[in-house]
Amino acid sequence: MKFADFPTAESVAKAFQGEIKGKTVLITGITQGGYGAEVARVLTLFGAKVILAGRSIDKIRETAKVIKKETPTAEFRELVIDLGSQKSVRQAAAQVLEFQEPIDVLMLNAGINYQTIRPTRALDLDFGGGKDYDKWAAYAQSKTANILFAVELAERYRDKNLLAFSLDPGASATSLQQYMTKEDFIRFHYAYHPDGRPKGDWLGTVQENSATLRSFYRGYVSYTLSSRCKDTQRERYVDQNGSYLVKCQVTTDPEDLRPYACDKECARTLWALSEEIVGQKFDV
Numbered sequence: 001m002k003f004a005d006f007p008t009a010e011s012v013a014k015a016f017q018g019e020i021k022g023k024t025v026l027i028t029g030i031t032q033g034g035y036g037a038e039v040a041r042v043l044t045l046f047g048a049k050v051i052l053a054g055r056s057i058d059k060i061r062e063t064a065k066v067i068k069k070e071t072p073t074a075e076f077r078e079l080v081i082d083l084g085s086q087k088s089v090r091q092a093a094a095q096v097l098e099f100q101e102p103i104d105v106l107m108l109n110a111g112i113n114y115q116t117i118r119p120t121r122a123l124d125l126d127f128g129g130g131k132d133y134d135k136w137a138a139y140a141q142s143k144t145a146n147i148l149f150a151v152e153l154a155e156r157y158r159d160k161n162l163l164a165f166s167l168d169p170g171a172s173a174t175s176l177q178q179y180m181t182k183e184d185f186i187r188f189h190y191a192y193h194p195d196g197r198p199k200g201d202w203l204g205t206v207q208e209n210s211a212t213l214r215s216f217y218r219g220y221v222s223y224t225l226s227s228r229c230k231d232t233q234r235e236r237y238v239d240q241n242g243s244y245l246v247k248c249q250v251t252t253d254p255e256d257l258r259p260y261a262c263d264k265e266c267a268r269t270l271w272a273l274s275e276e277i278v279g280q281k282f283d284v
C-alpha cells in the first residue's frame with residue numbers, strides 16, 4: 001500500500017476502511033486537539049465503534065459532540081478513567097468487562113509530558129527517591145516504560161493470539177506542551193525560540209501524526225483487525241510482536257530505540273515493579 005510522504009490519518013483509514021468497519025477500539029486520552037481525539041474521529045468516520053476513555057467527562061462529551069456533528073451515525077461509549085488513580089482504573093476495568101461487545105484494539109495513548117509538581121511518592125527506580133527528579137528525564141523514562149511494557153505484554157500474550165506494539169507518533173503541538181516554561185524553551189533552544197515558537201519544520205500536524213494509524217493498520221495491527229488475514233501475513237505480524245515503530249516502520253536502529261528500551265530483562269523487571277505498585281499479580 002503506497003501513501004504520500006505525510007499522509008493524514010484520514011487518508012490511511014480510507015485505505016483500510018474494510019478492516020476498520022465494525023471493529024471496536026478503546027482509545028485513552030481523547031481530549032480535543034490531541035492524537036486520541038483525531039484517531040477517534042477518523043475511526044468513527046470509517047465505521048468503527050469507539051470507546052472514548054478520558055479522565056474528564058466534559059472532555060469526553062466535547063469529543064463525542066465533535067464526532068457526532070461530522071458522523072451522526074457514529075457509535076461510541078464514554079468511559080471515565082483517571083489513569084493516575086488505581087481506584088478509578090479498577091472501576092473503569094469493571095465497567096469494560098460489562099460491555100457486551102469484544103474490544104478489538106486498545107490504543108493506549110493517554111500521557112502527560114511532566115508533572116508541574118514533584119511526585120509525592122517517587123519510585124526508587126531511577127529518580128533517586130525523588131531527590132534527583134528531573135521532569136524531562138521522567139518523561140523520557142515514562143516513554144521508555146511504554147516501550148518495555150509492549151515488549152513484555154507481547155511476550156506474555158504470545159500464545160493467546162494478541163499482539164502488542166509501541167510507536168513514536170512524531171511531534172505535534174498539542175496540549176501536551178501546555179506546561180512548558182520559558183526555561184524549557186531555552187533548554188531546548190535547538191528546537192524552540194525562547195517565546196515557544198518551534199524552530200524549523202520538525203512539528204507535524206495532529207492529522208498527519210495521527211496517521212500512527214498508518215503504522216497501526218499498515219500491516220501489523222491489521223492482523224488483529226482482519227479475520228481475512230492470510231496465514232503467511234499472520235506469521236510476519238507474530239514475528240514482529242512487541243516491536244517499536246518509528247515513521248510507521250518497525251525499527252531496531254539504536255538511534256531510535258536504545259538497547260535498554262527493548263531489553264527483555266528490563267521489560268520483565270518493569271512488569272514486576274508495576275505489579276508491586278498496583279498490588280496485583282497478573283499470571284498471564
Ligand SMILES: NC(=O)c1ccc[n+]([C@@H]2O[C@H](COP(=O)([O-])OP(=O)(O)OC[C@H]3O[C@@H](n4cnc5c(N)ncnc54)[C@H](OP(=O)(O)O)[C@@H]3O)[C@@H](O)[C@H]2O)c1
Pocket residue numbers: 028029030031032033034035036053054055056059081082083084085109110111112113168169170171172173174175176177
Ligand atoms: N505531541 C507530541 O509531540 C508527542 C510526541 C511523542 C509522543 N506523544 C505521546 O502521544 C500521546 C498523546 O499526546 P498528545 O500530544 O495528543 O497530547 P494531549 O492532547 O495532551 O493528549 C494526552 C491525553 O492524555 C490524557 N491524560 C493525561 N493524564 C491522564 C490520566 N491520568 N488519566 C486519563 N487520561 C489522561 C489527557 O487528558 P486531559 O486533557 O484530561 O489532561 C489527554 O486526553 C501521549 O502519550 C504523548 O506522550 C506526543
